[in-house]
Amino acid sequence: MTADAHAVTPALTLRNVTKRYGALTAVDDVSLEVAKGGRHALIGPNGAGKSTLFNLVSGGLPTTSGQVLFAGEDVTSRSAAWRARRGLGKTFQHSSLFLSMNPLDNVALAAQRVAGKGMSWLTSSAKRTSEIDDLAEQCVADVGLTDRSHIMTGTLSHGERRQLEVAVALATRPRLLLLDEPAAGMSPAESQRFAELVRSLPQDLTVVIIEHDLDLVFQLAERVSVLHLGALIADGPVDEVREDPRVQQAYLGEGSLEELFHDAPPPASTAPTVPTTTEETPA
């Protein structure tokens, strides 16, 4: 492959990806590309197939048919662990943190796991390398949690835990980061802070985000893919998708896009105002 060809190879390519559960087609012949360094959102109403598609990308689920490529490499038959080692990082819809450990140890554990060292270091701090410690400290700092790094994770606020989950994912040194509903349950101030965190991530890190909070989606993403009943019904720049009559008509007829999503804020006239300034996190 030439340098030019490499430069335009998408970070993620899906070719006719389908997942069936018996008679139900959860993901239906989806083809899309995510540009390297892109900020790409995957939206759609509950049950549209978003989480299933993430699992097909991460290797948590096998595809029924179709291909998944990372940076041009076909990983369809590769395990989730192999994909993680190849640079696929993710946060989960439901927290995967160890609440009785501190944030630094949560992050170090993820780094250690990817390094293939298992959990033995937990019983002996001497087994934890300084490289892992440095990486954990850096990742915790990257998400703005240095001041909270030694307290019990269970005492963090909801928003801080979601920040920590990003740090845990960063510790696996991803090239492609999947964020599954990171702002679920966040206050407007927390989700604004989260948006700043995503914006501060390295530009060469590709981020794909599933999110019901469309304010956040439209702030963060350059491109949006819309799933409906497993099928991709729109895919393109944010402004085009937001105005796309196919998206509006497919779901609503005359309504607004925001009304499509169960967890989305109400229409603009009654929507809570998203602050433009950063507020302090409650301790």
Ligand SMILES: Nc1ncnc2c1ncn2[C@@H]1O[C@H](COP(=O)(O)OP(=O)(O)OP(=O)(O)O)[C@@H](O)[C@H]1O
């Ligand atoms: N293991 C499974 N077995 C059978 N059906 C499943 C399974 N997992 C998901 N489904 C179905 O596949 C469809 C897509 O589900 P999925 O969770 O991917 O949607 P989603 O867009 O992520 O929804 P949400 O926004 O509510 O998280 C749904 O109809 C769901 O019930």
